[in-house]
Amino acid sequence: MRSPLPIPRPRREVAPGAVHVPGWLDLDAQRRLVVACRGWARGPVPMRRTELPGGGRMSVSTVCLGWHWSPYRYTRTAVDVNDAPVAPVPAWLADLGRRAVAAAYPDPRAADGYDPDTVLINFYTGDARMGMHQDKDERTDAPIVSLSVGDACTFRFGNPRNRGRPYTDVRLESGDLFVFGGPSRFAYHGVPRVFPSTGDRRTGLPGGRLNLTMRTTGLDAPGGS
Ligand SMILES: O=C(O)CCC(=O)C(=O)O
Numbered sequence: 001m002r003s004p005l006p007i008p009r010p011r012r013e014v015a016p017g018a019v020h021v022p023g024w025l026d027l028d029a030q031r032r033l034v035v036a037c038r039g040w041a042r043g044p045v046p047m048r049r050t051e052l053p054g055g056g057r058m059s060v061s062t063v064c065l066g067w068h069w070s071p072y073r074y075t076r077t078a079v080d081v082n083d084a085p086v087a088p089v090p091a092w093l094a095d096l097g098r099r100a101v102a103a104a105y106p107d108p109r110a111a112d113g114y115d116p117d118t119v120l121i122n123f124y125t126g127d128a129r130m131g132m133h134q135d136k137d138e139r140t141d142a143p144i145v146s147l148s149v150g151d152a153c154t155f156r157f158g159n160p161r162n163r164g165r166p167y168t169d170v171r172l173e174s175g176d177l178f179v180f181g182g183p184s185r186f187a188y189h190g191v192p193r194v195f196p197s198t199g200d201r202r203t204g205l206p207g208g209r210l211n212l213t214m215r216t217t218g219l220d221a222p223g224g225s
């Protein structure tokens, strides 16, 4: 449920190069993402809980575009699912990523040349979590663009040195944008908590939290793996 008396949430630089832009996506844009993600969750690679090297599974369900991520590398096909080639990153989504970078940083040239070639789509039920980690399987330091739809969560944003303090807990709500680049590109981050039933059903999501992270792998275009 939304608060009946909305409290304004200003844009905020949480750490150098890590910017939270609340309410960046309007309801139509969120709906569009939900519809598109439903399609990608079906195939060609079905959304699944990623198997970890220790034998367990992540609590979050994931499907990838452009490149398939599995611990801890990118491949062109879904090597740990059905070996199918993943769906491409559509031009409209890469364009949304460019506009996101432009919205997050004051430098008018920050988004020049930003061209994410992979998107990880994560779905969280109420009890799903993501432990503190770095996004470091990419070979570039291009910023990560994160978009959230549905239930709110606590997003813990730390530092590039270790999993612990200093970190900042940010509440990410439906429509929020978070970009991390520059000195924060390799900062540890995670999702310790999701708040069930806090999303707006008008997004098309009856429950749960959807998160998309756009990345630039620096890997070769189609053909390589
Ligand atoms: O769900 C989120 O907000 C973060 C997701 C994330 O860190 C990841 O997919 O690597």
Ligand SMILES: [Fe+2]
Pocket (backbone or CB within 6 Å): 133, 134, 135, 189
């Ligand atoms: Fe991450």
